[in-house]
Amino acid sequence: MTETRNMSAKRTPIWQSIASTLTEDIAEGRYGPGDKLPTEAELSGRFGVNRHTVRHALKSLSDNGLVHARRGAGVFVAQVPTDYAIGKRVRFHRNIAQAGRLPGKEVLHLETRSADAAEATALALPEGSEVHVYDGLSLADGNPIALFKSVFPAARFPDLPEQLSRLRSVTAALKENGVADYTRASTRLTARRASATEALHLRISEGDPVLRTKAINIDPAGNPVEFGITWFAGDRVTLTLTD
Incomplete structure (x- = not known):
């Protein structure tokens, strides 16, 4: 009886075996970064166990x-x-490409309206001036890593909305307007929790951490050309400050 009990005690728990199998699936690329795993019901059917056992295995992978x-x-x-x-020079497409990922942009909304107080101050515009506002998603390998809002002086760049929609690149659109180069004048970085809307776009849970940057870009003459706010998914980027 003692020998039987000892042999039983050495058996691997079922949830641990499931966790090991799923870990192997991930390691061998059956499920890649950002991929959704099968549902608890599907995993229960695959392994012939109840959902509680599957939950235990998934918690182990999460831990x-x-x-x-x-x-x-x-x-x-x-x-x-x-x-x-x-x-000094922040270029989304170049940054993502240098990290070995495929960059992409998704336009969420483009509009022209009166600048609010913060936008007018950042862009050195008179109160009530019109601005172009570009809301979008920044993608790496097709997965959202950041939600952004970019604001531009409308009088200086009258055709910018069409150019942004066509080119999906701020750098390329500004170049068509004669701004061959621009640099970062200031960046403010804060951390907070994602709102419901931010979470929806970034495909994270409400309350997950996001890193928010507020930045002003200027042309070679020192004139502001872009005021931007970006919300980065906290677990998908490592922000590095450079000279």
Whole structure:
């Protein structure tokens, strides 16, 4: 009887076996970074166990940083954070490409309206001046890493909305307007929790950490050309300050 009990005690728990199998699936690329894992019901059917056992296995993977749950969306394979440099010249496409990822932009909204007080101050505009506002998503390998709002002086760049919609690049659009180069005049960085809207766009859970930057870009003559606010998904980027 003693020998039987000892042999039984050495058996690997079922949840641990499931966790090991899923870990192997991830390591061998069956589920890549950002991919959604099968549902608890699907995993229960695959392994012939109840959902409680599957939950235990998924918690183990989460504790080890391999996956993370998004409320109401499912469980996803964790992504390797993308290195993102913030310095005198910040160029989204170049930063993402240098990190070995495929850059992309998704336009959410483009409009022309009167500047609010903060926008007018940042762009050195008279109160009530019109601005172009570009809301969008920054993507790395098709996955959202940042939500942004960029504001530009409308009088100086009258055709900018069409150019941004066509080119999906601030650098390229400004170049068509004669601004061959621009640099970062200031950047303010804060950390906070994601709102419901930010979480929806970034495909994270409400309350997850985001890094917010507020920045002003200027042309070679020192004139502000862009005021931008960006919300980075906290677990998807590593912000690096450079000269």
